[in-house]
Amino acid sequence: xxxxxxxxxxxxxxxxxxxxxxxxxxxxxxxxxxxxxxxxxxxxxxxxxxxxxxxxxxxxxxxxxxxxxxxxxxxxxxxxxxxxxxxxxxxxxxxxxxxxxxxxxxxxxxxxxxxxxxxxxxxxxxxxxxxxxxxxxxxxxxxxxxxxxxxxxxxxxxxxxxxxxxxxxxxxxxxxxxxxxxxxxxxxxxxxxxxxxxxxxxxxxxxxxxxxxxxxxxxxxxxxxxxxxxxxxxxxxxxxxxxxxxxxxxxxxxxxxxxxxxxxxxxxxxxxxxxxxxxxxxxxxxxxxxxxxxxxxxxxxxxxxxxxxxxxxxxxxxxxxxxxxxxxxxxxxxxxxxxxxxxxxxxxxxxxxxxxxxxxxxxxxxxxxxxxxxxxxxxxxxxxxxxxxxxxxxxxxxxxxxxxxxxxxxxxxxxxxxxxxxxxxxxxxxxxxxxxxxxxxxxxxxxxxxxxxxxxxxxxxxxxxxxxxxxxxxxxxxxxxxxxxxxxxxxxxxxxxxxxxxxxxxxxxxxxxxxxxxxxxxxxxxxxxxxxxxxxxxxxxxxxxxxxxxxxxxxxxxxxxxxxxxxxxxxxxxxxxxxxxxxxxxxxxxxxxxxxxxxxxxxxxxxxxxxxxxxxxxxxxxxxxxxxxxxxxxxxxxxxxxxxxxxxxxxxxxxxxxxxxxxxxxxxxxxxxxxxxxxxxxxxxxxxxxxxxxxxxxxxxxxxxxxxxxxxxxxxxxxxxxxxxxxxxxxxxxxxxxxxxxxxxxxxxxxxxxxxxxxxxxxxxxxxxxxxxxxxxxxxxxxxxxxxxxxxxxxxxxxxxxxxxxxxxxxxxxxxxxxxxxxxxxxxxxxxxxxxxxxxxxxxxxxxxxxxxxxxxxxxxxxxxxxxxx
Numbered sequence: 063x064x065x066x067x068x069x070x071x072x073x074x075x076x077x078x079x080x081x082x083x084x085x086x087x088x089x090x091x092x093x094x095x096x097x098x099x100x101x102x103x104x105x106x107x108x109x110x111x112x113x114x115x116x117x118x119x120x121x122x123x124x125x126x127x128x129x130x131x132x133x134x135x136x137x138x139x140x141x142x143x144x145x146x147x148x149x150x151x152x153x154x155x156x157x158x159x160x161x162x163x164x165x166x167x168x169x170x171x172x173x174x175x176x177x178x179x180x181x182x183x184x185x186x187x188x189x190x191x192x193x194x195x196x197x198x199x200x201x202x203x204x205x206x207x208x209x210x211x212x213x214x215x216x217x218x219x220x221x222x223x224x225x226x227x228x229x230x231x232x233x234x235x236x237x238x239x240x241x242x243x244x245x246x247x248x249x250x251x252x253x254x255x256x257x258x259x260x261x262x263x264x265x266x267x268x269x270x271x272x273x274x275x276x277x278x279x280x281x282x283x284x285x286x287x288x289x290x291x292x293x294x295x296x297x298x299x300x301x302x303x304x305x306x307x308x309x310x311x312x313x314x315x316x317x318x319x320x321x322x323x324x325x326x327x328x329x330x331x332x333x334x335x336x337x338x339x340x341x342x343x344x345x346x347x348x349x350x351x352x353x354x355x356x357x358x359x360x361x362x363x364x365x366x367x368x369x370x371x372x373x374x375x376x377x378x379x380x381x382x383x384x385x386x387x388x389x390x391x392x393x394x395x396x397x398x399x400x401x402x403x404x405x406x407x408x409x410x411x412x413x414x415x416x417x418x419x420x421x422x423x424x425x426x427x428x429x430x431x432x433x434x435x436x437x438x439x440x441x442x443x444x445x446x447x448x449x450x451x452x453x454x455x456x457x458x459x460x461x462x463x464x465x466x467x468x469x470x471x472x473x474x475x476x477x478x479x480x481x482x483x484x485x486x487x488x489x490x491x492x493x494x495x496x497x498x499x500x501x502x503x504x505x506x507x508x509x510x511x512x513x514x515x516x517x518x519x520x521x522x523x524x525x526x527x528x529x530x531x532x533x534x535x536x537x538x539x540x541x542x543x544x545x546x547x548x549x550x551x552x553x554x555x556x557x558x559x560x561x562x563x564x565x566x567x568x569x570x571x572x573x574x575x576x577x578x579x580x581x582x583x584x585x586x587x588x589x590x591x592x593x594x595x596x597x598x599x600x601x602x603x604x605x606x607x608x609x610x611x612x613x614x615x616x617x618x619x620x621x622x623x624x625x626x627x628x629x630x631x632x633x634x635x636x637x638x639x640x641x642x643x644x645x646x647x648x649x650x651x652x653x654x655x656x657x658x659x660x661x662x663x664x665x666x667x668x669x670x671x672x673x674x675x676x677x678x679x680x681x682x683x684x685x686x687x688x689x690x691x692x693x694x695x696x697x698x699x700x701x702x703x704x705x706x707x708x709x710x711x712x713x714x715x716x717x718x719x720x721x722x723x724x725x726x727x728x729x730x731x732x733x734x735x736x737x738x739x740x741x742x743x744x745x746x747x748x749x750x751x752x753x754x755x756x757x758x759x760x761x762x763x764x765x766x767x768x769x770x771x772x773x774x775x776x777x778x779x780x781x782x783x784x785x786x787x788x789x790x791x792x793x794x795x796x797x798x799x800x801x802x803x804x805x806x807x808x809x810x811x812x813x814x815x816x817x818x819x820x821x822x823x824x825x826x827x828x829x830x831x832x833x834x835x836x837x838x839x840x841x842x843x844x845x846x847x848x849x850x851x852x853x854x855x856x857x858x859x860x861x862x863x864x865x866x867x868x869x870x871x872x873x874x875x876x877x878x879x880x881x882x883x884x885x886x887x888x889x890x891x892x893x894x895x896x897x898x899x900x901x902x903x904x905x906x907x908x909x910x911x912x913x914x915x916x917x918x919x920x921x922x923x924x925x926x927x928x929x930x931x932x
Contacts, residue, residue, distance in 0.1 A: 063140040063186045063878045064909055065105070071133040074100040074123050076931075083879075084927040086905035091917035092931030102197060102883045102913055104134040108147060109182070112175050113155035120151050131155060139163075141185030147178050154526070191878040194865050196885055204836050204849075204861045237789050252786050255779040262775050266768040283749040290742040297735040304728040311725050317713040324709040328702035335695035342688040348676050355669035362662035369655040376648040383644040387637040394630035401623035404616065411613045420590040427577050427586070434570035440563035446545050446556040457538040458550050464531040473502040475518060484511040814867040815860075818903075822859060822896040829860070837864060855889055859897065862886070866900060869908035879909040886919070898922035 069080040081090055081101060090101060103123070111120050123132040131153030137146050144163040150156050159174035161167040169177050182188060243249050248256055479485045479492040488506045492498055508516040547553040578586070812831045820827045828841040837860050839848050849857065862885055869880050886897055901910055902924035912920055917928060 063191070064138060065879050065911065066137040066139065068101060068104065068137070069135040070100060070104055072125055072128065072130040073104060073132040073134060074125065076100055077125075079931060081929050081931075083909065083911055085909055087901055087910045087912065087923050087926040089912045089914065089917055089920050089923070089926050089928045090931065091914050091928060093915055099197075099883055099913065102195075102881060105136065105881070106195070108134055108136055108149055109179065111151070112172060113149050113151055113157045115151065124152055129153065140181065143181050143185060145178070145181065147174075186878055190868070190872065194869060194878050194880045196862065196865065196880075196882050204864060234789070234792055240789075242786065242790065248786075252779075252782045255775060255782060259772075259775050259779055262768070262772045266772045269764050269768050279749050279752050283746065283753060286742055286745045286749060290739065290746055293735055293739045293742055297732070297739055300728065300732045300735050304725075304732055307721070307725045307728045310721055314713075314716045314718050314721055317709075317716055318718065321706070321709040321713045324702070324706040328699070328706045331695070331699040331702040335692070335699045338688070338692040338695040341683070342692050345679060345683075345685060345688055348672065348679065352669065352672040352676050355665065355672050358665040359662070359669050362658065362665045366655070366658040366662050369651065369658045373648075373651040373655045376644070376651040380641070380644040380648045383637070383641040387634070387641045390630070390634045390637040394627070394634045397623065397626040397630040401620070401627045404619040404623045407616050407619070411616055415613070417590065417594050420586065423577060424586060424590060427574060427583070430570045430573045430577065434567055434574065437563040437567035437570060441560055441567065444556050444560040444563070446547065446553050446560060448557050448561060450541075450545055451550070451554050451557045454538075454541055454545065454550055454553050457534070457541055460534040461531070461538050464527070464534040468527040468531050473518075475502060475506065475508070477508070483513060485509070810871060814871055815863055818863050818867060818870075818900050819860065821900050822863075822893050837861070855893070858886065859889060859893065863900065866904045866908075866910075869910075870904055877908055879911055880904070881911045881913070883913045884915065885912070894919055895922060899924075902926065 064085060065083045067080060067082045069078075070076045071078050082088075100123070107120070107123070111117070120132075124130070125132075131150045133148070133150040135146060135148040138144075142164050143161060146158075146160040146162065148156075148158045148160075157171055157174045159167075159169045159178050161169075182191070240250050242252075247253075475487065476497055477485065477487050477492055478497040479494060485492045486507075486509045487498065488508075490498075502518055506518045508514075508518060510516075542548065542553075545553055547556060812829060815829055815831070815837070816827055819829065823840075823842055826841075826843055830838040830841070830846075832838045837849050839846050840852060840856070840860065841847075849860070852860070862882065865880060869877060872878075886894060889897060898920060899922075901912070901920070902922075904910060905923065905925055912926075914920060917930075920926065
């Protein structure tokens with residue numbers, strides 16, 4: 063396939079351009095957004111989108127702001143055919159196919175679209191066409207080459223086709239899949255036996271374990287029976303020993319009772335001695351407290367006399383400080399009254415000045431508000447804006463353009479008057495010896511006075527021109543109706559009125575913002591009323607015939623009276639502090655005197671109470687009787703302690719602790735042996751029940767059956783594994799042979815990539831090619847790197863070299879052009895120079911079309927033709 067030329071009309075940013083393609087390398091250059099990518103898109107769109115398509119990608123090709131239909135014509139040769147294929151989309155769409163060779167033929171509409179695709183299918187591998195087409199931004203991706211039939215044909219001629227062994231491999235694969243999944247996992251009967259074997263082993267293990275448990279139960283039952291007989295003998299001996307110890311304990315219990323009685327009597331005597339001593343101690347303490355209370359009363363009376371004298375002095379000081387404060391407060395009240403009068407006079411003077419300023423300011427504000435309201439009313443009544451006038455002007459221009467186009471297409475009458483006879487054309491008189499030209503777009507009357515009257519009727523004008531005039535006029539009428547005007551001049555006049563009103567409104571609003579400033583508009587009227595009210599009170603309060611003082615004079619008076627208030631306040635504060643200190647001293651003296659009085663009263667009362675209690679106690683028991691009672695209680699307590707010692711000696715001689723330990727041990731031994739006997743009896747019964755239960759299950763028979771089943775499974779699984787390993791080995795061998803054939807099959811493609819790539823990367827370059835004809839890795843200087851891990855520039859260069867290798871391998875008659883849109887953007891200068899050499903070499907056998915905004919990058923391609931779009 064060879065592209066000869068392409069013509070684009072009203073396609074994106076291209077108004078009308080034709081590009082001719084050479085048979086080798088053609089460089090189409092131009093600045094960004096000139097339309098290079100549009101050429102690439104147009105070639106693809108001719109194949110993929112019918113003329114009636116309305117999808118977004120088609121609509122995007124319509125020039126911005128123009129109601130026209132994008133149009134493309136492609137001249138190409140493919141196989142035995144030479145064709146011109148033309149399409150227009152969106153506006154008056156059409157499709158035309160002009161077959162020039164081998165047999166001339168003209169087809170239109172969808173039939174032309176289908177016939178063009180049929181010619182491509184018959185003469186070229188469409189997958190190859192797509193693979194060699196690199197759109198902008200797709201240069202990093204490798205082309206999908208695995209399904210390109212033309213490439214397969216070229217490779218099959220130079221190597222062994224891997225498909226030659228596919229039938230045998232399919233049979234091997236079918237047999238392999240009986241034993242393994244595609245991922246090498248066991249399946250079928252092999253998987254079933256492998257899954258059943260662990261269960262059988264587990265079953266055998268469980269039964270073997272249960273049989274060993276049964277043997278253990280029998281042994282444990284025999285040992286438990288022996289333990290039970292032994293415990294029964296030990297229990298009988300424990301009963302005998304407990305009886306003997308309990309008899310000895312009864313004898314010791316009597317001695318213990320005697321000891322407890324003696325201890326109880328001794329404790330009673332001790333308590334009586336303690337009560338006697340406590341009564342004597344309380345008498346001594348009461349005597350000491352009465353003596354101390356008398357001394358306290360004497361000290362409290364002396365302190366009370368001193369504090370009462372101090373209180374009288376503090377009361378006198380407080381009265382003097384209070385009178386001084388009252389005098390200073392009177393002076394402060396007089397100073398405050400003077401200051402208040404001066405402040406009121408100053409406030410009233412300031413109010414009169416504020417009234418004057420506010421009245422003038424509000425008058426200006428109201429005037430600007432009136433202007434803003436009137437301008438806003440004018441704006442709201444006129445809906446025509448400057449933008450509307452501009453749009454309406456464009457519509458009028460469209461009508462004129464459409465009418466001029468229709469007039470240009472209409473028949474023309476050129477008339478010249480030769481004599482004196484009056485001649486008129488459509489009511490217009492012709493001047494002497496002057497040619498006039500008239501377009502016949504409607505019935506036109508040619509009148510020669512007294513000679514002839516001719517009516518000229520227009521022919522059928524092109525329908526699209528009439529429709530264009532009608533459409534433009536309809537759009538104009540609709541816009542005039544929407545705006546409520548009858549002409550462009552009227553709309554322009556109304557827009558000017560609206561603009562003037564908007565200017566007035568802007569000026570008024572700006573002036574209002576300056577006049578109002580940071581104040582609240584609503585608060586200004588309130589402030590005026592408040593100031594007028596204050597100024598009015600000032601006028602009423604001033605005496606008739608008196609001239610108001612100036613603000614400066616009033617401010618001086620306010621400052622003077624304020625200073626007098628501050629001085630008077632300072633004097634009052636000083637007097638108040640003195641009064642507070644005097645009050646504090648007086649209150650402290652009063653509190654101290656009250657506390658001293660209370661302390662004296664409490665001390666007196668306490669002394670009287672203690673003396674009364676001491677006299678009452680001595681009447682009941684004298685000091686001597688309390689001493690005698692203590693002596694008698696001590697003697698009796700000593701006698702009782704001696705009796706306790708005698709009883710304890712007899713009790714301890716019987717060794718009661720040892721006897722108690724023997725008794726507790728005998729009781730514990732009897733209890734433990736009874737429990738052990740019951741536990742051993744239950745264990746014997748439980749083991750007997752377990753033995754009967756296991757024996758009833760037939761454990762030994764089940765164990766034998768499980769052993770036979772396990773051996774059978776192991777034997778069958780071993781046989782199947784040998785078969786599976788054999789077919790797996792055969793599959794590996796066949797796949798290895800297929801891989802070797804694949805390497806031979808892709809060898810020409812690999813060699814061609816390496817041949818072209820060594821121009822860039824050097825003679826040490828080697829690449830690995832996958833079964834899908836993709837570059838897997840690059841080896842350079844002994845270092846192998848996966849394709850996906852290479853830099854962006856290297857990936858782009860290898861991917862494009864792969865496409866160029868395909869173009870050189872495929873036969874010229876079935877090949878396709880290589881189209882590169884702004885490719886090699888990642889290449890540096892050195893590699894770009896090498897790429898120029900590669901493209902020049904490929905261009906000798908294949909057509910290469912380069913679309914670029916930097917023609918200098920490809921200036922070293924030998925034999926290249928350059929087409930400029932600038």
